[in-house]
Amino acid sequence: NAGVTQTPKFQVLKTGQSMTLQCAQDMNHEYMSWYRQDPGMGLRLIHYSVGAGITDQGEVPNGYNVSRSTTEDFPLRLLSAAPSQTSVYFCASSLGAADQPQHFGDGTRLSIL
Amino acid sequence: AQSVAQPEDQVNVAEGNPLTVKCTYSVSGNPYLFWYVQYPNRGLQFLLKYITGDNLVKGSYGFEAEFNKSQTSFHLKKPSALVSDSALYFCAVRVFSGGYNKLIFGAGTRLAVHP
Numbered sequence: 001n002a003g004v005t006q007t008p009k010f011q012v013l014k015t016g017q018s019m020t021l022q023c024a025q026d027m028n029h030e031y032m033s034w035y036r037q038d039p040g041m042g043l044r045l046i047h048y049s050v051g052a053g054i055t056d057q058g059e060v061p062n063g064y065n066v067s068r069s070t071t072e073d074f075p076l077r078l079l080s081a082a083p084s085q086t087s088v089y090f091c092a093s094s095l096g097a098a099d100q101p102q103h104f105g106d107g108t109r110l111s112i113l
Numbered sequence: 114a115q116s117v118a119q120p121e122d123q124v125n126v127a128e129g130n131p132l133t134v135k136c137t138y139s140v141s142g143n144p145y146l147f148w149y150v151q152y153p154n155r156g157l158q159f160l161l162k163y164i165t166g167d168n169l170v171k172g173s174y175g176f177e178a179e180f181n182k183s184q185t186s187f188h189l190k191k192p193s194a195l196v197s198d199s200a201l202y203f204c205a206v207r208v209f210s211g212g213y214n215k216l217i218f219g220a221g222t223r224l225a226v227h228p
Contacts, residue, residue: 042218050213098145098207098214099164104156
């Protein structure tokens with residue numbers, strides 16, 4: 001049972017480069033979210049999706065794009081990487097009801113030089 | 114503003130002693146509250162939740178949490194700590210914004226259990 005799978009696990013980029021962080025879930029969850037985790041700041045919501053074709057901005061969306069063409073996949077794109085985007089990125093999924101817990105991937109550790 | 118606060122960056126406990134990790138919240142309406150645990154180099158794992166009903170909820174690995182509406186708190190507890198409980202713990206609250214529900218996380222509390 002794979003759950004939420006994130007790739008790659010580690011990545012180093014140069015300032016200005018672009019890349020896509022992949023996230024896939026096999027639980028048929030409607031909700032998917034991207035968070036970044038920085039020391040002392042908990043998890044901050046970047047973008048989220050409540051179903052295929054529907055996405056919206058979270059707390060810190062600038063510099064990131066998302067799309068949701070299928071229920072299973074929710075990629076996060078960095079358009080032009082900046083050192084401030086150095087972080088650990090987590091993808092999560094859940095059923096749509098508000099009382100349902102989120103299931104997290106193991107994260108992508110991203111360094112921007 | 115809707116928020117979650119974890120007032121302690123770190124909690125140190127001796128193995129076998131009871132532990133408490135504190136969480137307070139500020140939301141409008143009835144809160145949906147969650148606790149998650151994060152082990153090194155892993156994603157967050159769900160521990161327990163409060164939606165409605167009994168104020169004391171039980172979760173995974175022997176953890177429990179007490180919901181206190183008057184103090185707007187949801188503290189995580191365990192009667193007897195294990196060294197293996199050492200991890201980063203996050204409190205979260207579900208909020209409704211823009212027609213959808215989202216999770217707001219506290220900054221996290223690092224629990225260190227010493228042998």
